Amino acid sequence: MxxxxxxxxxxxxxxxxxxxxxxxxxxxxxxxxxxxxxxxxxxxxxxxxxxxxxxxxxxxxxxxxxxxxxxxxxQNDRVREDEIVAWDINSLVNRVRSDRYDKIQDQCGTLRLLDITRPIDLDDLYVDVNILEEIASQQWLEISDFQIVHSEDFDRLGLGKIRIDGVPGLKAVERYGKLMILGKPGAGKTTFLQYMAIQCNQGNFQSDLVPVFIRMKNFVEDALDLDELDLMDYINQEFERCNVSNDDLEILLDRGKLLILLDGLDEVPEAATDRAIKQIRKLSEIHYKNRFIITCRIAASEYRFSGFTEVEIADFNQLQIEVFVKKWFAALARNNPDSGLKKASLFLAQLGMPENRPIRELAVTPILLNLTCLVFQAKAGFPTKRADLYKQGLDLLLIRWDEARGIKRDGVYRSLSLPQKLQLLSKLGLITFERGDYFFAESTIQQLIADYLRTLSDREVDLDTLELDSAAILQSIEAQHGLLVERARRIYSFSHLTFQEYFTARAIVADSEQLVPNLGGHLTERRWREVFLLAAQISPNPDRLFQLIQEKIQRFIAVISPSLSLYPVLTSPLTLLASADTTRTLSELLNWVKQKSLEVKTPYKPAAIRAFYFTLALPPNHRIAGNHTLALAIDDKLAGEHTGELALDLALVHALNIALTLTPELFCDRINSLHQALNLNHLTVIETIGEIIRQSKNQLPHQNEEGDSLREWWQANGVNWTVQLRLAIIQQRNIGWEWQLDEVEQKSLDLYYYGNRLLVDCLNSNCQVTPKVREEIEDMLFG
Structure with a gap:
């Protein structure tokens, strides 16, 4: 030896x-x-x-x-060294790994999830992670390089074009002998290290090495005195507990046969950080032949070690999210995995819905995806009040994640109370969001932090102190919570747009006097939609907010169409038919919606009927024509197959729209559809219109006629036949008007619909609006 x-x-x-x-x-x-x-x-x-x-x-x-x-x-030592080289070192590796097998399995084989009362086997939940070899925060870019334009197609999940493809985690480990793995809080760094330890322990990965897993926080706490910190002694004690001699350990170290996994360098108390870093540096330099992997939160990565390659653990992609969700629900279902997989499928289906896009944005890190699954588990659905989910997510990141791991942070940020931290983040969210800044310079965000710190002191604060404190707080927010992220060198953003919107809404609700100036001017800006919804959910008394939205909608229409109320109600379609004048403007359209909704007899809410006919009246090529989701949102009893007068009007408009889109060439292919659309015998409410429609239907040629004959018929008769059909349904049902809207009116119509849709979504968000105000708002929808 x-x-x-x-x-x-x-x-x-x-x-x-x-x-x-x-x-x-x-x-x-x-x-x-x-x-x-x-x-x-x-x-x-x-x-x-x-x-x-x-x-x-x-x-x-x-x-x-x-x-x-x-x-x-x-000389005799040289002989012994030669003997060791000749000796089968693999036998020693296998023996030591066998001696330490149970220890590693116990140490790394299970996970403890927040709010789950039992440990989960690592294999039951682990998802292969990706590693970014190019760390985003180390890129030299400018804000203009991100090319962010907020629109309907804005990539909330990736905050624009800033996503970087990664490589499989184990491949990165094989590629580099010494790794510093960085990542946001809850990104899965510890789980990845545990997975490597287990795979090595079982001989599935790096089978010629012996795994050593050390939580750096435990290493420091186990030392009775900081002066006694000695990582080599700590490893030696770990091996001695498994009956591995110091001689064997020396051989393994000399031959580079250890896979040393050091977890959570950022979790070491500040007083012990320098000594812990020195111990790692010393161990990695003396025993440089061994493999070393260190994990650390990305914003706490100012530590540098010679020979180490820094990489970053990537957010989950769609496939990884699906795998995690299926494993999560199957693991929690215990003895009924089929039930768990059914719930997982339901979860993924709802997560993919457009209205749940903000939730989908958060579910890209294991910590928040676990929370999302946990919230879904109880009711097999996401909360209507999404703000509650975001609040739980912030509570997890701000408090519970560190508490669960027994970590106490140091520094100036710790002196801020939780309400002060929330107030600071809310101000940062509001100011940047109002400016339209999704990315901001480090100097800008530090100045905003400094401005807030001034408000906490009754005396003048030294500028140098403010600068140092604001820099330290920015780093703490990123390192401890991951709520702000350095996207490139000295360029920051909120980690998720959802959090920026949530903090914006929170700031507005906290200052009710700013409700009108902060929200009033943004009603028609689609990027503010989520802020309106969250403000309605967060506010303990959102009545004023709803009244504000309603006032803005009515004022907007009044400005665009000042003579709206002066237009005559369309009570005499026969007079119009005499001149075959069927075209109408936006103002007349809105008046017609109110009139038509009063003519029909249905058990549904009047506002839902108005919304139904609003979209039914639109030209067939309009993006919301015939889209009755808003009517359904107002009154869910409209779900299912329509009956009565609504079904009749829907069928007639469908037939008219088919006719309006036909050309002689298309007529051959779609004549069957036209015949079927005009076959109304299945409807119970036909009245006198049945005969008129039958006459129109009988004028059509038979669908079995030759193509040339059909084309010739439509070429000669199509326009006049369509006009007569329109006049008939206008006369009998007061529908089918041709609304000729200019560009300004078209834009006004879209914004009017958008405002009403937003109002309904806010009402349906499980907010605390009073019954009286709710009734008042519904009475005015499309009214």
Whole structure:
């Protein structure tokens, strides 16, 4: 076996003394650097006497010397070294891994999820992660490089074109001998390290190595005194507990046969950070042949280690989300995995719905995806009041995640209370969102933080202190919560647009006097839609908000169509038919909607009927023509197959729209559809219109006629036949008017519909609006 002690050669002593003089230390000081309580080994070292091998190496390291150049290597030691090389090192690896197998399985084989009362097997939940070899925050870019334009197609999930493809995690580990894996809070860094330890332990990955998993926080806490921090001794104790001798450990280290996994460098208390870093540096440099992987939160990555490659753990992609969700619900279903998979399918289906896009945005990190699954588990659905989910997510990131791991943070940020932290983040959200800034310079966000800090002090605060404190707070917000993220060097954004919107809404609700100026002017801006919804859900009394939206809608229409109320009600379609004048403007359209809804007899809410006929009246090529989702949102009893007068009017408009889109060539292919649309015998409400429609239907040629004959008929009769059909349904049902809207009116119609849709969505968001105001609002919808 390798000699347990070493002694310095005469030439080595000379080099060591020169290095010692350059340092300017005393022997007592050097003993402290090495981590021993007496200077006797130091004296022996410089005297050329045998010194414990471990201490000898530590002394050389502290003096910046290579111990191989200082020590005497006796001939018999060389023989032993050669014997070790010849000996089957794999046998030792297998034996030690076998001795430590149960320890690693117990240490890394399970996960504890927040609010789940039992541990979950790692294999039951683990999802392969991707690694970004190019760290986004280290790119030299400008804000203009992100090319963000907020529109209907804005990529909320990726905040624009800033997503980077990654490589499979295990492939990255195989590629680099020493890795520093960075990531946001809850990104899955610890789970990934545990997975590597288990895979190595079972011989499925790096099968020629022995895994060593160390939580850096535990390493520091287990030391009785900071001066006793010694990572090598800690590893030695771990091995001794598994009956692995120090000699065997020395051989494994010398041959580079350890996979050393150091988890959570950022979780080490500030007082011990420097010594912990020194211990890692010393261990990785002395035993450089071994593989090292360190995890750390990305904003706390100012630590640098020679020879380490820095990479970043990527957010989940769609496939990883699906795999995680299926595993999560199957694992929680215990003895009924089929039931869990059914719920997982329901979860994924609802997550993919357009209205749940903001929730989908959050579910890209394991910590928030786990929370989303947990919320869904109870009711097999997402909460109508999404703000509650976001609040739980913030509570998790701001408080519970560190608490669950027993971590206490230091620094100036810790002096802020939770309400102050929320108030600060709300102000940052509101100011940046109002400006339309999704990305902002580091100097800009630090200035906003400094402005807030001034409000907390009754006295003048030194500018230099403010600058330092604001920089420290920005780093803490990113490192501890991941709510702000450095997207490129000195360019930040909120980690999710949803959080920026939530904090904006929170700031507005907190200052009710700013409700009108902060929200009033943004009703028609689609990027503010989520803020309106969240403000309605957060506010303890949203009545004023609803009244504000309604007032803005009515005022907007009044400005665009000032004579709206002066237009005559369309009570005499026969007069219009005499001149075949069927075209109408936006103002008349809105009046017609009110009139038509009063003519029909249905059990549904009047507002739902108005919404129904509003979209039914639109030209067939309009994007919301015939879209009755808003009517259904007002009164869910409209769901299912329509009957009565609504079904009749729907069928007639459908037939007219088919006719309006036909050409002689299309007529051959779609004549069957036209015949079917005019076959109204299945409807119970036909009245006198049945005969008129039958006459129109009978004028059509038979669908079995030859194509040329059909084309000729439509060429000669199509326009006049369509006009007569329109006049008939106008006369009998007061529908089918041709609304000729100019560009300004078209834009007004879209915004009017958007405003009413927003109002309905706010009402349906499980907010605390009073019954009286709700009734008033519904009475005015499309009214």
């Amino acid at each position: 390798t000699k347990r002690s070493l002694e310095a050669s005469p030439d080595g002593i000379k080099k060591a003394k020169q290095a010692f003089l350059r340092k300017g230390w005393t022997q007592e000081y050097l003993a402290g650097e090495v981590g021993i309580k007496t200077r006797q080994p130091i004296w022996k070292f410089f005297s050329g006497q045998p010194v414990d091998r471990h201490i000898f190496i530590e002394i050389c390291f502290s003096l910046d010397l290579q111990f191989e150049e200082i020590a005497i290597v006796p």
